[in-house]
Amino acid sequence: MSLRATVAADRGSFEVRATIAAQEGETLALLGPNGAGKTTVVMALAGLIDSTGAIELGDERIDGLPPERRPLGVAFQNGALFPRMSALANVAFPLRARGIRRGPAHAEASATLARLAPDVRPEALPPTLSGGEAQRVAVARAIVHEPRLLLLDEPSSGLDVRGRAELRPVLVDTLASFPGVRVLVTHDPVEAMTLADRVAILEGGRVTQEGTFDDVRRTPRSRYAAELVGVNLFVGRLEPIDGGAGRLIAGEGDVVVGWPDGVPRRPVDGVTGTLRPSDVVVHTGPPARSSARNVWRGTVEELAIYGERVRARIASRPPLVAEVTAGSVRQLGLARGSEVWASCKAVEVEITLPASQSGRTYPG
Amino acid sequence: MRRRLPIGVVALAALGAAFVLLPVAGLLDRAPWDQSAELLSSDIAVEGLRVSLLVSLGAAAMSILVGVPLGLLLGRTSFPGIALVRAVALLPLVLPPVVAGIGLLTAFGRRGLLGGPARAIGLELPFTTAGAAVAAAFVSFPFVVLAVEAGLRSLDTRLEDAASSLGGSRGYVLRRVTLPMLAPQLVAGTVLAWARALGEFGATITFAGNFRGETQTMPLAVFEALQSDPGAATLLSLVLVVASLAILIALRGRFIGAPT
Numbered sequence: 276m277s278l279r280a281t282v283a284a285d286r287g288s289f290e291v292r293a294t295i296a297a298q299e300g301e302t303l304a305l306l307g308p309n310g311a312g313k314t315t316v317v318m319a320l321a322g323l324i325d326s327t328g329a330i331e332l333g334d335e336r337i338d339g340l341p342p343e344r345r346p347l348g349v350a351f352q353n354g355a356l357f358p359r360m361s362a363l364a365n366v367a368f369p370l371r372a373r374g375i376r377r378g379p380a381h382a383e384a385s386a387t388l389a390r391l392a393p394d395v396r397p398e399a400l401p402p403t404l405s406g407g408e409a410q411r412v413a414v415a416r417a418i419v420h421e422p423r424l425l426l427l428d429e430p431s432s433g434l435d436v437r438g439r440a441e442l443r444p445v446l447v448d449t450l451a452s453f454p455g456v457r458v459l460v461t462h463d464p465v466e467a468m469t470l471a472d473r474v475a476i477l478e479g480g481r482v483t484q485e486g487t488f489d490d491v492r493r494t495p496r497s498r499y500a501a502e503l504v505g506v507n508l509f510v511g512r513l514e515p516i517d518g519g520a521g522r523l524i525a526g527e528g529d530v531v532v533g534w535p536d537g538v539p540r541r542p543v544d545g546v547t548g549t550l551r552p553s554d555v556v557v558h559t560g561p562p563a564r565s566s567a568r569n570v571w572r573g574t575v576e577e578l579a580i581y582g583e584r585v586r587a588r589i590a591s592r593p594p595l596v597a598e599v600t601a602g603s604v605r606q607l608g609l610a611r612g613s614e615v616w617a618s619c620k621a622v623e624v625e626i627t628l629p630a631s632q633s634g635r636t637y638p639g
Numbered sequence: 640m641r642r643r644l645p646i647g648v649v650a651l652a653a654l655g656a657a658f659v660l661l662p663v664a665g666l667l668d669r670a671p672w673d674q675s676a677e678l679l680s681s682d683i684a685v686e687g688l689r690v691s692l693l694v695s696l697g698a699a700a701m702s703i704l705v706g707v708p709l710g711l712l713l714g715r716t717s718f719p720g721i722a723l724v725r726a727v728a729l730l731p732l733v734l735p736p737v738v739a740g741i742g743l744l745t746a747f748g749r750r751g752l753l754g755g756p757a758r759a760i761g762l763e764l765p766f767t768t769a770g771a772a773v774a775a776a777f778v779s780f781p782f783v784v785l786a787v788e789a790g791l792r793s794l795d796t797r798l799e800d801a802a803s804s805l806g807g808s809r810g811y812v813l814r815r816v817t818l819p820m821l822a823p824q825l826v827a828g829t830v831l832a833w834a835r836a837l838g839e840f841g842a843t844i845t846f847a848g849n850f851r852g853e854t855q856t857m858p859l860a861v862f863e864a865l866q867s868d869p870g871a872a873t874l875l876s877l878v879l880v881v882a883s884l885a886i887l888i889a890l891r892g893r894f895i896g897a898p899t
């Protein structure tokens with residue numbers, strides 16, 4: 276059994292046209308920035324908004340079914356627990372709604388609740404639960420009736436660090452043991468990478484890329500995708516310049532790159548250049564004895580510390596992400612707002628030509 | 640935090656409160672307290688109270704029966720002409736009650752639109768207790784409509800979405816999720832409707848007449864007493880003042896929407 280779904284929905288002036296696919300026993304992350312249409316896709320899959328387009332689950336078309344007859348379970352953003360029902364009654368809801376008597380429904384719900392949220396009192400009312408507790412009750416409610424498709428909509432959004440830490444292992448276990456198709460909707464790349472097997476990136480209502488995380492890391496197809504996997508991305512027109520090099524004219528600034536081998540030296544449109552943050556060198560003054568062909572001036576917008584490594588977001592043309600060591604941050608006295616010069620060698624920018632030119636990635 | 644108001648506003652507010660308090664003080668002043676035991680146990684008072692209770696409770700029940708579905712229709716659906724339906728549903732609130740009474744006569748009276756069919760199934764409305772309840776319900780059910788519609792507007796629709804995606808049919812979601820969440824507004828709307836029915840005068844006297852023990856509610860009894868025994872009228876009025884005040888205190892701020 277697998278999921279193949281095309282969602283075509285109009286939300287005011289915003290239109291969503293997205294096709295996603297997921298295999299049985301696989302978790303697909305639907306990853307995208309806020310406002311990309313992720314929730315619209317969830318609502319359309321669940322039949323809660325009007326959408327044209329086929330939704331196939333196994334060999335069954337479910338797009339014609341009313342929401343209550345679709346074989347899926349949804350854990351909504353922020354839980355959406357019924358405030359006047361106990362945690363147990365919430366989890367029992369899908370069973371009771373299917374006509375199962377109170378006794379057996381509560382026994383089943385009680386077992387599921389004990390497995391996913393052993394620390395939650397069954398009689399507790401949702402408003403008294405913490406965010407992490409509420410979300411785990413919501414996940415229990417989404418799987419208790421053994422649906423064939425599990426939809427998790429932003430399970431960790433709005434949770435504090437502790438809530439996330441409580442929820443993460445529950446999500447890992449639930450996703451691993453759930454026998455059907457799993458779709459995880461999130462804007463958090465770490466959550467997607469740690470919980471999902473494949474990713475579909477949704478931007479502006481369209482799926483801009485689908486594949487494994489390695490696929491995305493190797494050839495991110497948008498700035499968003501590149502930032503997700505921590506790669507600088509430049510898209511634009513490539514023009515030949517002196518010295519066997521090329522100038523990639525991206526909307527937000529120019530980058531000097533090595534001319535790809537075996538490609539005629541004439542302008543090419545729709546070229547993608549990627550630059551690993553660790554290949555960007557950061558200086559506090561104009562680099563004097565550098566052989567780097569690319570030197571950009573900018574200011575440090577943000578410093579994110581990951582252990583010994585620090586990711587610096589630099590406001591320059593084009594905007595850059597550089598990865599430096601904590602030692603050099605101290606040595607250079609980097610702080611937010613520092614004026615810096617960033618440089619890289621032309622050959623460090625990896626070039627991908629548009630599909631019409633060649634499907635291959637050329638090492639720089 | 641307490642805020643200080645301009646002295647003029649405070650003065651006018653005091654005037655407003657006095658505007659309500661003075662007539663009550665007048666009633667207290669004029670009431671024949673020495674005859675109170677006798678008057679309150681008289682036929683006109685006891686029967687009036689009994690009929691009032693019967694009529695107002697019947698009206699409240701009818702208000703729920705038609706007001707809740709109408710509120711749900713207005714708050715949850717959209718169709719061409721919904722504005723017109725909303726206006727019609729709230730018409731009894733602004734209509735002079737006597738006009739409502741005449742309207743009811745032309746609809747359910749002996750020679751009215753539905754008079755014949757109603758009599759055929761043994762339903763006699765004009766000049767009966769049931770008719771008095773219908774007249775009271777007519778003017779009071781818009782309170783339930785308003786309360787339900789306002790309640791729906793403040794309701795998180797995601798909860799109903801969640802309920803139906805988890806397998807709840809429309810009826811099940813309404814019963815188990817929507818109506819329980821509307822309970823505070825529903826209670827407030829019903830109590831207001833009941834209070835309005837308790838004070839009903841014009842529509843009742845026009846449609847159901849003024850028969851002691853049948854259709855003579857407390858307000859009608861007060862009106863009748865006023866012709867012959869003004870002292871009794873003031874005493875009966877005070878009974879209604881106390882009842883109304885009790886309702887408002889029980890409701891506190893709830894009738895303006897949000898539960899407290």
